[in-house]
Amino acid sequence: MDDFKGRVAVVTGAASGIGLGVAERFLKEGMKVVLADVEKGSLDREIARLSGAGGDVLGVVCDVRDPESVKDLAARTLSHFGGVHVLFNNAGVAPAGPMLETTPEDWRWIVEVNLLGVAYGVTTFGPIMKEAGEGHIINTASEAGHVSSAVLGMYTATKHAVVGLSESLFRELEGTGVSVHCLCPNLVKTEIFNSERNRDDGVEMTASQTATIAPLREAITAMGITPTQVAGDILDAMRADRFWIFTHDLTKQALGIRAMDIEAGRNPTNPYVGIGRLDEFASLK
Numbered sequence: 001m002d003d004f005k006g007r008v009a010v011v012t013g014a015a016s017g018i019g020l021g022v023a024e025r026f027l028k029e030g031m032k033v034v035l036a037d038v039e040k041g042s043l044d045r046e047i048a049r050l051s052g053a054g055g056d057v058l059g060v061v062c063d064v065r066d067p068e069s070v071k072d073l074a075a076r077t078l079s080h081f082g083g084v085h086v087l088f089n090n091a092g093v094a095p096a097g098p099m100l101e102t103t104p105e106d107w108r109w110i111v112e113v114n115l116l117g118v119a120y121g122v123t124t125f126g127p128i129m130k131e132a133g134e135g136h137i138i139n140t141a142s143e144a145g146h147v148s149s150a151v152l153g154m155y156t157a158t159k160h161a162v163v164g165l166s167e168s169l170f171r172e173l174e175g176t177g178v179s180v181h182c183l184c185p186n187l188v189k190t191e192i193f194n195s196e197r198n199r200d201d202g203v204e205m206t207a208s209q210t211a212t213i214a215p216l217r218e219a220i221t222a223m224g225i226t227p228t229q230v231a232g233d234i235l236d237a238m239r240a241d242r243f244w245i246f247t248h249d250l251t252k253q254a255l256g257i258r259a260m261d262i263e264a265g266r267n268p269t270n271p272y273v274g275i276g277r278l279d280e281f282a283s284l285k
Contacts, residue, residue: 004026004029004030004031004085004086004235004238005029005030005031006030006031006032007031007032007085007086008031008032008033008034008077008081008082008083008084008085008086009023009026009031009032009033009034009084009085009086009087009088010033010034010036010073010074010077010084010086010087010088010125011023011026011033011034011035011036011088011090012036012037012062012064012073012088012089012090012091012117012121013036013037013064013090013091013092013140014033014035014036014037014043014046014090015035015037015039015042015043015045015046016037016039016042016046016190016191017188017189017190017191017192017227018090018140018183018185018188018190018227018230018231019035019037019088019090019091020035020046020227021226021227021228021230021231022088022090022227022230022231022234023035023046023050023057024050024228024231025228025231025232025234025235026086026231027050027055027056027057029235031086032056032057032058032081033050033055033056033057033058034057034058034059034060034073034076034077034080034081034084035047035050035057035058035059035060036059036060036061036062036064036073036091037059037061037062037091038061038062038063038064038091038198039198040061043059043061044059046059047059058076058077058080058081060072060073060076060077064089064091064113064116064117064118064120064121065112065113065116065117067120067124070117070120070121070124071124073124074124074125074128078128083128083132084125084128084129084135085129085132085134085135085136086135086136086137086138086238087121087122087125087126087129087135087136087137087138088138088140088234089117089118089121089122089137089138089139089140090138090140090183091113091117092113092114092117092140092192092195093109093110093113093114093192093195093196093198093199094110094152094155094192094193094195095109095110095154095155095195095196095205095209095213096151096152096155096193096209096212096213096216097151097205097206097208097209097212097213098151098153098208098212099153099154101206101208101209102153102154103203105201105203106154106203107154108201109199109201109203110154110155110158111158114155114158114159114161114162115158115161115162115165118139118140118162118165119165121137122137122139122165122169125137126169126173126178129178130173130176130177130178132177133176133177133178134177134178135177135178135179136178136179136180136181136238137169137173137178137179137180137181138180138181138182138183138234138238138245139162139165139166139169139180139181139182139183140162140183140185141159141162141163141166141182141183141184142155142159142162142184142185143184143185143186143246143248143251143254144156144159144160145159145160145162145163145182145184146160146163146184146251146254146255146258147254147255147257147258147271148268151212151216162182163182163184166180166181166182166243167182167243170182170243179238179241180243181234181237181238181242181243181244181245182243182244182245183230183233183234183245183247184244184245184246184247184251185225185230185245185246185247185248186225186247186248186250186251187219187220187223187224187225187248188220188224188225188226188227188230188247189220189221189224189225189226189227190220190224190227192220193213193216193217193220194217225247225248229247230247233245233246233247253271254271254272257269257271258271
């Protein structure tokens with residue numbers, strides 16, 4: 001499916017960042033878009049803006065950690081638009097800090113959003129698309145789904161899982177008419193490193209987590225690409241029926257270094273050492 005005019009797309013984490021940028025690009029392609037997000041205020045504001053500009057949009061407050069909330073998202077999509085052709089499982093969070101200082105609550109939060117949120121989207125919308133015999137499922141992983149970082153251990157674990165889920169789903173759906181894509185961006189100008197704003201379990205960041213995440217916020221501001229660029233990469237991959245979506249050339253370089261380490265029997269090395277400003281990022285502890 002490469003003609004998207006009139007098609008229906010569902011985007012999670014759609015009230016900001018990559019989700020919003022992709023929703024806007026889908027609308028420019030003539031699509032009808034369901035924007036789903038847990039932040040009601042931001043969602044309402046963006047729905048008003050986009051609909052005011054002529055976009056055919058529906059806003060649904062959805063907590064991807066809750067399978068019933070995802071089922072409600074599907075029901076409202078089908079009731080309002082009569083079908084679904086594109087699913088963008090994009091909602092995610094990125095706490096940072098020493099992994100040895102993490103808690104069960106930390107792990108539960110990030111796994112439920114980053115991994116189970118994708119799984120619930122797949123198991124809820126995937127059968128609808130398979131029965132229709134067409135569609136696209138895009139899962140947001142990360143470059144961190146392939147390489148590791150000393151300060152993003154939990155995030156890296158969940159994104160490795162999303163990569164594996166996506167590859168397996170690709171194989172499962174081969175020949176059904178439903179395409180699967182795995183988005184693996186490096187730094188993008190989003191609020192991902194401010195995701196604790198949506199944490200509702202009463203847990204606050206520790207001093208070491210706060211100290212760790214500050215330079216990450218600076219890095220994403222200084223070096224991140226725009227969500228608009230990512231949206232273009234996604235559309236290109238959908239039209240080409242290409243599974244991998246890498247937004248940065250250096251991602252393949254990082255993957256190559258990891259592969260060479262494995263082949264040579266070396267311990268993991270940091271792929272960012274010596275790469276311009278990313279050298280600063282590599283030194284974070």
